Amino acid sequence: MKLPSIRRTAPPAPSAAGCPELVAAADSAEATAQGGQECQDCRAVGEQTWAHLRMCLTCGHVACCDSSPHRHATAHHHDSGHPVMRSFEPGESWRWCYVHAQLG
Ligand SMILES: [Zn+2]
Ligand SMILES: [Zn+2]
Numbered sequence: 001m002k003l004p005s006i007r008r009t010a011p012p013a014p015s016a017a018g019c020p021e022l023v024a025a026a027d028s029a030e031a032t033a034q035g036g037q038e039c040q041d042c043r044a045v046g047e048q049t050w051a052h053l054r055m056c057l058t059c060g061h062v063a064c065c066d067s068s069p070h071r072h073a074t075a076h077h078h079d080s081g082h083p084v085m086r087s088f089e090p091g092e093s094w095r096w097c098y099v100h101a102q103l104g
Contacts, residue, residue, distance in 0.1 A: 021083035021097045022104030031060035033088065039064040041072040052089050054096070058082035074098070 034040070039050050041063055050064035054073035059082060063072035073085050077098040084104075086095040095104045 019097045019100045019102045019104060021099055022095060022102065025057045025084040025086075025095055025097075026104070028057075030086075031055070031057055033062050034060040035062050037088075038062070039068070039070075039072050041075070042068075042070055045070070052087070054085040055088040056080070056082045057084045057086055057095065062088055 033055050037053065039047075039053060039062060042048070042050055047070060050068035050070070050072075052065040052067060053062055054065050055062050056073075056076055059080070061076050061080070061082070063076050063085075064070060065073055076082065077085070083099045084095055084097050087093065096102070097104060
């Protein structure tokens with residue numbers, strides 16, 4: 001059986017230009033972090049450990065990353081629809097758009 005030939009196109013270069021959420025997040029003043037250096041959602045369920053923290057640029061919600069047991073940052077995106085989180089780790093300033101799964 002012969003497989004149909006599929007024309008491959010190069011994937012778009014990763015850049016904030018294709019992601020309106022990241023552009024908007026870069027232009028707007030950053031939200032103030034709510035709750036300090038811990039995941040409030042983990043505290044609420046009695047979880048003491050998480051890997052890294054992310055902060056929602058829309059509302060300042062601080063939550064744990066996808067390497068943590070509860071993945072509260074992703075859960076916050078699903079609950080709220082807020083599109084962009086940034087790293088809340090010292091020395092890290094990258095942003096992540098959940099809508100386009102894109103770094104910015
Ligand atoms: Zn958490
Ligand atoms: Zn939010």
